[in-house]
Amino acid sequence: MSEAKEMIRVEKLNKSFGDLHVLKDIDLKVNESDVVVLIGASGSGKSTLLRCLNFLEIKNSGNIIIEGEQIEKETHNLNKVRERVGMVFQHFNLFPHKTVLENVIEAPVQVKKMRQSEAEEIGKELLNKVGLGDKNNEYPSKLSGGQKQRVAIARALAMNPDVMLFDEPTSALDPELVGEVLATMKELGEEGMTMVVVTHEMGFAREVGDWVVYMHDGKIVETGKPSDIFDNPKEERTQAFLNSVLH
Amino acid sequence: MEAVIEFFEIFINSTDVFFRGLWITLRLSVVSLLIALVIGLFFAMLKISNVKALERIADMYIWIVRGTPLIVQIFILFYGLTDVFLISMFWAAAIALAFHSGAYIAEIIRGAIQSVDMGQTEAARSLGMTQSLAMRRIILPQAFRRAVPSLGNQFIIGIKDSSLASFIGIQELFGVANSLGSNSFNYMPYFLSVAVYYLLIVLILTFCVNRLEKKLAVSD
Numbered sequence: 217m218s219e220a221k222e223m224i225r226v227e228k229l230n231k232s233f234g235d236l237h238v239l240k241d242i243d244l245k246v247n248e249s250d251v252v253v254l255i256g257a258s259g260s261g262k263s264t265l266l267r268c269l270n271f272l273e274i275k276n277s278g279n280i281i282i283e284g285e286q287i288e289k290e291t292h293n294l295n296k297v298r299e300r301v302g303m304v305f306q307h308f309n310l311f312p313h314k315t316v317l318e319n320v321i322e323a324p325v326q327v328k329k330m331r332q333s334e335a336e337e338i339g340k341e342l343l344n345k346v347g348l349g350d351k352n353n354e355y356p357s358k359l360s361g362g363q364k365q366r367v368a369i370a371r372a373l374a375m376n377p378d379v380m381l382f383d384e385p386t387s388a389l390d391p392e393l394v395g396e397v398l399a400t401m402k403e404l405g406e407e408g409m410t411m412v413v414v415t416h417e418m419g420f421a422r423e424v425g426d427w428v429v430y431m432h433d434g435k436i437v438e439t440g441k442p443s444d445i446f447d448n449p450k451e452e453r454t455q456a457f458l459n460s461v462l463h
Numbered sequence: 464m465e466a467v468i469e470f471f472e473i474f475i476n477s478t479d480v481f482f483r484g485l486w487i488t489l490r491l492s493v494v495s496l497l498i499a500l501v502i503g504l505f506f507a508m509l510k511i512s513n514v515k516a517l518e519r520i521a522d523m524y525i526w527i528v529r530g531t532p533l534i535v536q537i538f539i540l541f542y543g544l545t546d547v548f549l550i551s552m553f554w555a556a557a558i559a560l561a562f563h564s565g566a567y568i569a570e571i572i573r574g575a576i577q578s579v580d581m582g583q584t585e586a587a588r589s590l591g592m593t594q595s596l597a598m599r600r601i602i603l604p605q606a607f608r609r610a611v612p613s614l615g616n617q618f619i620i621g622i623k624d625s626s627l628a629s630f631i632g633i634q635e636l637f638g639v640a641n642s643l644g645s646n647s648f649n650y651m652p653y654f655l656s657v658a659v660y661y662l663l664i665v666l667i668l669t670f671c672v673n674r675l676e677k678k679l680a681v682s683d
Contacts, residue, residue, distance in 0.1 A: 270589055299591035309586035313604050313682050323590035326600055355682040368586075375590055 220247035222284065223379055223410045224269060229278035231264055238264045240434040242278070246379070246412060251405040253421040253442075254414045256431035257457060262414040265431070266381050269412065270303050283378065299327060302372030306384040308364040310356040310371070316343065317352040320371045328375070335374070342370040346400050362393030366400050373404075380404065382413040398424075418461060422446050430454045473652040474659070477643060484639030485660055491557055491635055492622040498561035499621065503568025510573045521569065528566035534627050536563055541631045556628040564621045571613045575606035608679045615672030619665050626661075636660050 224246040231239040239261045246252050254262040267273040269280065271287070271294045280287050287297055311319050320342060321335035330338075343349050346366040356364055365385055372380060382401065386394040398417060402424045405411055415421060421428050421442060428445040430438045430453075438445060438454045446462075449455045509521035528536070540559035544550050550558075579602050587597035629638030640657035644650035 272585055272589065295588075295591050295593050298589055301589075303586075303589035305582060305586060305589075307582055309580070309582035311583065311586070311601055311605075313608065315682075322600065323592065326596060327591045357683055371590070 220249065222246075223248050223250070223282070224412070225279070225281040226265075226269070227279040227281070229265070229268060229280065230276045231261075231268055231273060232276055238434050239268070239275075242434075242436055244429065244436065244439075246410060248410055249408040250426045251411045251413065251424055252427045252429060253425035254412065254429045254431060255416070255418070255421055255457075256437075260431040261434040262431050263383050266303075266383050266412060266414050269379075270298060270301050270381055272303075295327075299323075299375055300378045302375060302377035302380045304365070304368050304372055304380065304382045304385050306387050308356075308361070308368045308388070310364055310367055312356050315353050315355055316348065316359070316367050319356065319367060320374045323371070324374050339370070339374055342373050343367070345373075346370045347396070360393055361389045362396045365389065365397045369397075369400055369404070379410045379412065382411065382415070384414050384416065386415065386417060416461070418446070418458075430457065432457070470652045470655060473649075474656045477653070477656060480639055480643065481636065481656060481660060484634055484636040485664075487553075487633065488622070488625055488635040488660075488664075491553065491560065491625045491628060491633065492618075495557040495560035495625065496564060496618055496621050498557065499564035499568050502561060502565030503572050506565065506569035507572035507576060510569065511576055525566045525569060528563055533563050533624055534630060537627055537631060552631065552633055556625075556631060556633050560621065560625055560628065563624065564617060567617050567620075568614065571610050571617060572606065575610035575613075576602060578609055579605045611672065611676050611679060615668065615675075618672075619668060622664055622668070623661060626657075 222245065224244070226242055226244040229239055229242040229244075230237070242261075242265060244252075244265070254265065256262050264273055268275050269282075271280075271289065274289055282297060282301065285292075287294075311322065314322060317336065317339050320339035321330075321332070324330040324335040324338065325332055340349065340352060343352060346369055348363060348366055348370070351359065351363065351367075356367065359367065369380075369385075385401065386397050389397065394417065398420050401411070401413070401420070405424050413420070413425070423442075425442045427439060428442050429436055430445060430449075430451070432453050438449060438451045440450075444450075445454065446458065449458060506521045506524055509517040512518065537556065537559045540562060541552075541555045544555040544558060545552070583601055583605065584597055587601040588594070592600070625635060626637035628635055629641060632638070634642065636657050640650075640653040644653040647653075
């Protein structure tokens, strides 16, 4: 493997909620332009790991290093870090009182202090890119789930992040709407966006993922190329999990 | 029949005096409710601050307001304020009424804020917004929409409660009715007149609140 730029490194990350130890000594490395897919059963800690990377959850111990910089809540302005790390949520979390375009330009204008006209230009471009160029002035309530999620992706991209995190982006969608969101994500990955994706879509993991990480019970059990994980899983627990979801 | 005609005569003949009272009632209500909104927003923020000491302060305030009659609050604040500060009767009354409504508005706003999905805050924070920016741009606008019906209700109560300011000598609607009644020893037509004025105010306000609700519902 060539020496790619390291985007995220996680070392010995631990996170507990009360007595519940959710993440146990997690080590993870994500290079620039990698698409890393986290798979595993519900409750295995995938989403918590993702949320720690965006500091929506604050770790108990360990290191999170983003673009070479070890981030601690005591010494860093987490808001500044979050500007570089976009996030897409399972339930979209669009702002219902704002139109589609207003959703997309909100953060560039309010956080980055971008000029309204410039933000609108970028916003329209991004909405075109996710195939929603005709929905600029609609309110989110008028959109399908798949359209909402694509707006959410455009909204995160509008901050021009270095990494995009996806937390089960298709789990709340009707089956027929999953494809359009995955297609958008695939396109993004092919353009070289660094992505960490928590998903139950094994087809996506295999096709788009550069690396697949299998988590179980708060630990990373196995990491590998999709072909290795899906065709030749080394760990028994990975085999059992894949058997249960693929058959 | 005669009584009805007499009432209408008195009602029409007294409009100019009542309009002066109405003007004061409206000013008093608007001023006190605007102050109450600020007070309410402030104490709602204390309540959701997750800082025990601040929550206690808000609880204490709400307890005092809910635990004592409005007329008692008006008298204490009115005599307290006018004793200590060089302040007009009008402003003393407005502050006393605002102090009262503020507690109820604080609870309305707190409830509305807490009814907004946590995911909204998370989405805002994930875009790099600070807590206060997320509150101002994302949470409060949604909370305000949800609070409109309850706030409208509280405003109606506030307008009617402003009649108690007559007890500290403010010549608002009810004060006017009382004076006119005592001058003529014929109270009933003036009390009925004042009731008509309040009914009309509340009718108009209800209409406006409904319009506002509809307007805010465009995004639903």
